[in-house]
Structures are given as C-alpha cells and as structure tokens.
C-alpha cells in the first residue's frame with residue numbers, strides 16, 4: 001500500500017501554485033493580512049530617509065565632547081530645539097548643541113547625540129558629563145535599506161511585520177494571489193443537513209461544516225455544494241460542476257469498497273486521472289486523490305475523524321502550496337514527549353488525536369480520552385495535535401519522544 005510520504009509527494013507534485021497573471025489581484029493594505037504577495041516590493045526611498053536621532057537628548061559635535069567626564073563636564077550652548085517632523089534650520093558650530101528628540105532630523109554640523117539622562121540642563125546651556133562613541137545614537141540615512149533595494153519577495157505571507165514594511169514603503173495597494181477556491185460536497189443517501197429531522201438510519205452531515213471551517217481558516221474561498229445522493233447521475237453532475245468552479249474539490253464518503261461507493265467510477269467517466277485510492281494510514285486509509293488538469297480532487301473517507309485527519313495531513317498542505325506561498329507549505333511536525341502510552345497495530349502509520357500541554361517549557365502530548373473510533377467525533381473536541389506512530393512502531397511509552405502534527 002502507498003505510504004503516507006509517497007502519497008504526500010504525489011500530491012505536491014500535482015499542485016500548480018496560483019502563479020498565473022490572471023491569479024493576481026490588487027487589494028488595499030488594510031485587507032492584505034494573511035494574503036500572499038504576488039509581485040516583489042522595492043523601496044522608493046532610503047530608510048531612514050535622513051540622518052536622525054535615536055534618542056531624546058542633545059545633538060552635538062563629537063570633537064566638543066570626546067573628553068567629557070563627571071570631573072570635567074563640557075558645557076555647550078543650546079541654539080535650537082528640533083522636534084521630530086521638522087527640517088532643522090541651524091548649523092551646529094563648535095561649543096553648540098541642539099535639543100533633539102527621537103526620530104528628529106540631525107542638524108548640519110552635529111554628528112553625535114548625547115542621551116538626555118547623561119546631561120544636565122541649565123537654562124540655555126547643557127552640561128555633558130560622559131564621553132560618547134563617535135556618531136553615537138545617530139541613525140544614518142540608508143542604514144537599514146536603500147532606495148531600489150528589494151523589501152519583500154514574491155510568495156511570502158503578509159502578516160504584521162510585512163504589512164508595516166509595505167506601509168512604510170507607501171504601498172497602500174498590493175498585488176496578491178487570489179484565494180484558492182475549494183468546493184466541498186458530502187455524498188451519501190443516509191445524510192441530512194443539521195436542520196432536517198432525522199429518520200431511522202439517517203446521519204447528519206457534519207463533515208461538510210467541519211471541512212468548510214478548516215478551509216476558511218486557511219484563507220481559501222469555500223463553495224459548499226451540499227449533500228449529493230449516492231446516485232450516479234447526481235454525483236456525476238455535482239462533481240463536474242465542482243470541478244468547473246474550483247481549484248480543489250473535496251468530497252467525503254463513498255470512497256471505500258461498498259456497492260454504493262460510486263466516486264471512483266464517476267471520476268474516471270469524467271476524465272480524471274486517479275493517482276491513488278488508498279494510503280497506509282489509520283484512520284484515513286480509503287483516501288482517493290485525482291486530478292482534472294490542474295484541479296485537484298480529494299475523496300476523503302466518510303468517517304468524520306478520518307475526513308479531518310486526512311484533511312490535516314494532505315489537503316491543508318496542498319491548499320498552502322496552491323495559494324502561491326514560496327516555501328513552508330509542508331505539514332508541520334513537532335518532537336514532543338508522550339504523556340500517555342500510545343499504541344498501534346504497527347501495520348499502518350497511525351494518527352492519535354490529543355492535546356499538547358506546555359509543562360515547564362516542554363510540550364507534552366496527552367491523548368484524548370474516551371472511545372477512539374474514526375466514527376466518534378466527540379473526543380476530537382479541544383484537541384490540537386495528532387501523534388504519529390510510523391509503520392512498525394506499536395508502542396510509545398510515557399516520557400518517550402513522539403512526533404506530532406499540529407492541527
């Protein structure tokens with residue numbers, strides 16, 4: 001059976017990131033958070049724009065103060081006060097200083113700033129009682145970056161620091177990649193919506209709502225296509241429509257070997273390339289992955305926990321890669337200590353849901369209590385990680401290191 005690692009490689013290989021010109025859209029800086037930059041950003045200005053003070057204090061000539069000490073303070077005449085935001089009009093001559101504030105432009109003649117705490121003010125004179133380093137507390141024009149230098153490359157995720165950089169560079173409209181469009185449908189005659197009255201044998205479609213929440217959290221657009229009955233015509237129509245509208249189609253249910261599990265046949269009849277139909281993992285073995293050109297199709301197992309585990313392990317990284325991010329789309333694993341004994345039959349890569357607790361600065365994995373069934377949603381609530389036992393590993397003891405996937 002296909003290993004999880006090989007399945008992941010097949011999926012990544014099939015993902016074509018949204019890098020075409022038609023995938024680029026212009027957004028306001030205020031709505032750019034979490035978007036992916038689509039064109040590089042270059043600075044039009046040096047930063048800092050001018051030589052300026054890094055402290056509230058006095059702008060002086062180093063040659064005046066380089067021998068200052070508590071025993072031999074230097075007395076300078078204050079000839080100007082320079083608040084931030086103004087162009088100084090004076091030139092500081094020998095024996096002179098300017099009162100200056102953090103961020104204010106350095107006046108001509110001055111090359112060093114003495115911080116306020118190292119001085120004593122006496123009317124229009126200042127006593128300097130410490131020798132500074134040459135050019136101390138002056139931020140020089142272009143120290144941080146120069147006009148023409150690239151500030152941000154294509155493919156990075158925009159968060160607070162990048163947004164600050166864009167604002168400082170006066171980029172108030174930014175090219176980003178459009179959000180991936182993800183269509184979700186649930187298949188099964190037994191399914192009803194949460195609002196419908198349950199008849200004997202029926203089950204509420206919870207997968208669609210959970211998957212939609214996960215897709216939205218990743219910043220992608222969701223198209224909820226509802227419940228599709230296990231009828232070949234209905235399913236064929238629904239999948240064809242989903243493929244025409246979306247970059248990724250996710251269905252859940254109908255992928256194992258039951259008589260009514262039509263999905264594989266339908267995918268083939270619609271011209272899909274089916275890459276695999278099972279993965280050596282538990283839960284989640286009956287996972288189908290197919291492509292229609294650049295459109296990805298994930299047929300997730302119907303069992304609610306299996307649907308979420310396969311989403312976290314495979315669909316989430318695929319959405320990340322598709323979104324145009326340049327690096328770091330892979331599933332993220334942490335090495336932590338097990339706080340419970342974890343077991344597997346050793347035949348499948350086994351995913352055990354639970355919670356990471358931070359104890360004395362060390363993350364410990366505590367498995368969820370109750371019944372571990374891929375049909376039982378209840379103990380998945382409030383979990384934040386999946387411990388992963390590789391094929392062949394049947395037991396992880398308390399205190400042993402284990403790899404966890406953050407969810």
Ligand SMILES: Nc1nc2c(c(=O)[nH]1)N[C@H]1C(S)=C(S)[C@@H](COP(=O)(O)OP(=O)(O)OC[C@H]3O[C@@H](n4cnc5c(N)ncnc54)[C@H](O)[C@@H]3O)O[C@H]1N2
Nearest residue numbers: 186188203204205206207208253254255256301302303306
């Ligand atoms: N003979 C075999 N039977 C099964 C196998 C197998 O290898 N051989 N694999 C089992 C495993 S493992 C899983 S997982 C399931 C996957 O089955 P399907 O993907 O075909 O899903 P369904 O049969 O449609 O449903 C399974 C289960 O999940 C419930 N379900 C389905 N959709 C939803 C939904 N949208 N929201 C909530 N719950 C849903 C459904 O009612 C069933 O209880 O197959 C095993 N069988």
Ligand code: MOO
Nearest residue numbers: 283284285306374
């Ligand atoms: O692999 Mo299934 O996904 O156990 O319920």
